[in-house]
Structures are given as structure tokens and as C-alpha cells.
Amino acid sequence: MSTQIHRLTITELASCDDCVVLRVTGELDQTGEALFLGTLGACVDAGHRHLVLDTTALSFCDSRGLNCLLAMRWLLERRDGRLLLAGAGRRLTDLLAQTGSAHLLPSHRTVGHALAELPQAQRPVWPPLQD
Known part of the structure; x- marks a missing residue:
């Protein structure tokens, strides 16, 4: 699955019953807000309690994007799940630090490190198997 606006x-990279790993590429701002919330909301509706976002290719995130991340964190926590970030670049890391959100949305160096925060039975195969 890959969606662009x-x-x-x-782009979905891997999934299992409890967790999905998504790569977020480009700019997370007002123009992408509906796509972001709709796509991640559909993952939660499908039963995924944990979302891991690979943000290595996220080139921009403003306050609207940060609000989207915090909204998804809030939703997942109410379902006993987690939102985990992986590979945050300097800009996203700075935004999280400047807004006091770094403790709410901790970033892990890699997707593998983020997945290690979850119980083994709730993690998809990583790295994904090639077809």
C-alpha cells in the first residue's frame, strides 16, 4: 500500500496483527494532514495497536504535522498501543525538542530499534522478507 497527495x-513496509511499519516521505503539513490522519486511522481501524513511522525521508514537519503525530499518539494510547518514530532527522528532532514533545514522541535510530520497544509477539518480521 502506498498513498501520495x-x-x-x-508506504506500508511491514505489518502483523498488532503492528504496522509505515514510511512517511516528504512534507507533513496542512496539505498532507487529511491523508496522514486518514491513512493512519485506517491502520488503527484495521486493528493495528502499534504504529512505527520510518521518518528518515520526512523532509518537513510543521506544527500541523506535529499535531497529527500527537493526535495519533493519543488515539493509540487509548487502545493500549504506541506510536513509535524511527530515523527522525535534525529538523523533526529539533521540532520535538523545541515544543517539549520529545518525551511524548521519542525517536529511535532505526525501525529495528523502535520495534525492539514492543513485545516480540506484537512485532512484524523486520526487515521485511523479499518476494
């Missing part, structure tokens, strides 16, 4: 692309 304007300057934002969200």
Missing part, C-alpha cells in the same frame, strides 16, 4: 507519501 501533494508532497506526502505513506
